[in-house]
Structure formats: C-alpha cells, structure tokens
Amino acid sequence: MLVLLPPSETKWAGPRRGTPVRLDALSHPALTQAREQVLDALVEVSARPxxxxxxxxxxxxxxxxxxxxxxxxxxxAKASQVYTGVLYDALDLPTLPAAAARRVLVFSALWGVLQPRDRVPGYRLSMGTALPGVGPLAGFWKPRLSEVLSPAGVVVDCRSSAYAAAWVPDAATAERTVGVRVLSGGAVVSHAAKHTRGLVARHLLTRAGRLPRTPGALLDAVGEAFDAKLLEPARRGGSWTLEVEAA
Structure with a gap:
C-alpha cells in the first residue's frame, strides 16, 4: 500500500541551525536534475519585485x-516536520512508525515527490504555477514522475486535483488506485476533506492486521472507522473512488 499526499500550503520554515538541503541525498535520485532546474528557476524568480x-x-x-x-x-528539516496544516495535523506524520512512514509519498511542485524522511527547507510554490524558464509545473513533472513511479499494491490517492495532474497512473496501476473523496450529507466538502483524509491515512497506516491488497479490501479497512462507499471506475482504465463521510 502507498498513500499519496498533496503538500500543505503552510510550511515550517525550518530550524535556525543545521545542514542545507542536499539534492543528491533525496529519495528518487533520478529526479535530481529536474529538481535542480526548478530550484534554480524558483530562486531566480523569487528575487524579482x-x-x-x-x-x-x-x-x-x-x-x-x-x-x-x-x-x-x-x-x-525532515519533510514530516516541514509540511503542516489541517491534513498533516490529522495525520500526525512525525509520530508514524518508520515502516508506516515509508508508505507515504508527498507530491511537491518544487521537489516532484518526497518521502517523509527527506530533508528540505520550507518553500512557497504551488503546482498550479507556470514558472519562468520551466513552464506549467504539473506538465513539467508529469513525464518525469511517470518514469520513476511504479507503485506496487493498493495506491490510496489523497491528492488535490492540481497535484493529481502531475502523475496519472497507467491503466494497470489505476486498477488498484483509489481516490479519496470526502462528503458531508451527500455533498462534497473542501476544508473538512483535508482533516478527514488525514484521519483516513492515519488509520490505514497504523491499524493492526494485514495491509489491504485490493480496492475492496481497502474499503473494508477504512470501514472499520469511517462510513465509506467504494465506487467503480467511471471509465475503462480509470481509478476507483472511495467516498468517505466527513469526520
């Protein structure tokens, strides 16, 4: 099982002392050159008035x-500390067991993807940005992430639409990919959705028992703590959808 998360808009700036980011030490080293390109462009544009x-x-x-x-x-600092906000408060990423944290992947407009143990500074950049010298970031990252990401097992997709555009599962992966949609009284919600997605991710990553291996087993696992319903893909080659009542 792999849990995909969006970043948070709010981020901890980082400690006052310590070692700067080392791009060659981040997970998914095949992305190093792309990270360098986006980082250079962001530093340059951020100095402009x-x-x-x-x-x-x-x-x-x-x-x-x-x-x-x-x-x-x-x-x-560790990405598990840098990302804050409603979803991350509910997930409480820093307290996850190491084995559970390895099943988390955070999508980032700057870094592409990160694992919780990766050490980065806080930054300001969203996936919806068209960065000078790079272009629209979702389009920049999409082919590069497709080359390095081939998740095994069930994929629990908690990303927002902007970050979902940066990596789309192929047909084989989509058969075991489940997007999490949060409802309240039958209506889609936004702010409460982040809180509930964080709680769902926390439950899946810390519950006792075997990891779910199919979308149906994922529904059973989430159903232990939430009112949930599994919807089949709307089209061939599409992903499943898990509708969860807001907590």
Whole structure:
C-alpha cells in the first residue's frame, strides 16, 4: 500500500541551525536534475519585485516568497516536520512508525515527490504555477514522475486535483488506485476533506492486521472507522473512488 499526499500550503520554515538541503541525498535520485532546474528557476524568480504575483501569492506573503532565495543555504528539516496544516495535523506524520512512514509519498511542485524522511527547507510554490524558464509545473513533472513511479499494491490517492495532474497512473496501476473523496450529507466538502483524509491515512497506516491488497479490501479497512462507499471506475482504465463521510 502507498498513500499519496498533496503538500500543505503552510510550511515550517525550518530550524535556525543545521545542514542545507542536499539534492543528491533525496529519495528518487533520478529526479535530481529536474529538481535542480526548478530550484534554480524558483530562486531566480523569487528575487524579482513581481515575484508574489508570478507565484500566485498575495502581498501578505511577500516575506515568505523572498525566503525562497535562501533555499540552497537555509537549514533543512525532515519533510514530516516541514509540511503542516489541517491534513498533516490529522495525520500526525512525525509520530508514524518508520515502516508506516515509508508508505507515504508527498507530491511537491518544487521537489516532484518526497518521502517523509527527506530533508528540505520550507518553500512557497504551488503546482498550479507556470514558472519562468520551466513552464506549467504539473506538465513539467508529469513525464518525469511517470518514469520513476511504479507503485506496487493498493495506491490510496489523497491528492488535490492540481497535484493529481502531475502523475496519472497507467491503466494497470489505476486498477488498484483509489481516490479519496470526502462528503458531508451527500455533498462534497473542501476544508473538512483535508482533516478527514488525514484521519483516513492515519488509520490505514497504523491499524493492526494485514495491509489491504485490493480496492475492496481497502474499503473494508477504512470501514472499520469511517462510513465509506467504494465506487467503480467511471471509465475503462480509470481509478476507483472511495467516498468517505466527513469526520
């Protein structure tokens, strides 16, 4: 089983002291050259006076955007600490057992994908950005992530639509990929969805018993703690959908 997560918009800037990011030490080293390209472009654009507008950030985030210029020198921290916010508060990633944390993959506009143990600084960049010199980031990452990601077992997809566009499972993988949709009284919700997705991921990663190996077994596992329903793919080669009532 592999759990796919979006990043958080809010991020911990990192410790005051420590070692900066080492791109060659991050997981999925085949992405190193692509990470270098995006990082260089982000550092350059973040020094521009119009950087907040180019990066889709409001004027109140000007200091956060400016901090992107120090990404190569600022101390790094584990991704499990850097990502914060509603989903990550519910998941409580830093307290997951090591074996469970290895089943988590965080998608990132800057790094492509990260494992919780990867050490990076906080940054400001969203997947919906068209970065000068790189272009639309979802389109940039899609072929590169397709080359390095071939997950085994059931894939639990908790990503938002912008990050889902950066990697689309092939037909064989889609047969065992399940997207998590959160409802409240039959209506799709947004803010509460992040909290519930975090709780669902936490349950799946820490529950006793065997890991689910099929979408049906995943429904049974989630159903231990949530009101859930499994929907078949809407088209051939598509993914399954797990509808979960908001917690």
């Amino acid at each position: 119009d950087a907040p507008q180019l990066l889709g950030a409001g004027a109140s985030l000007a200091d956060v955007v400016a901090a992107n210029t120090t990404l190569r020198t600022r101390p790094a």
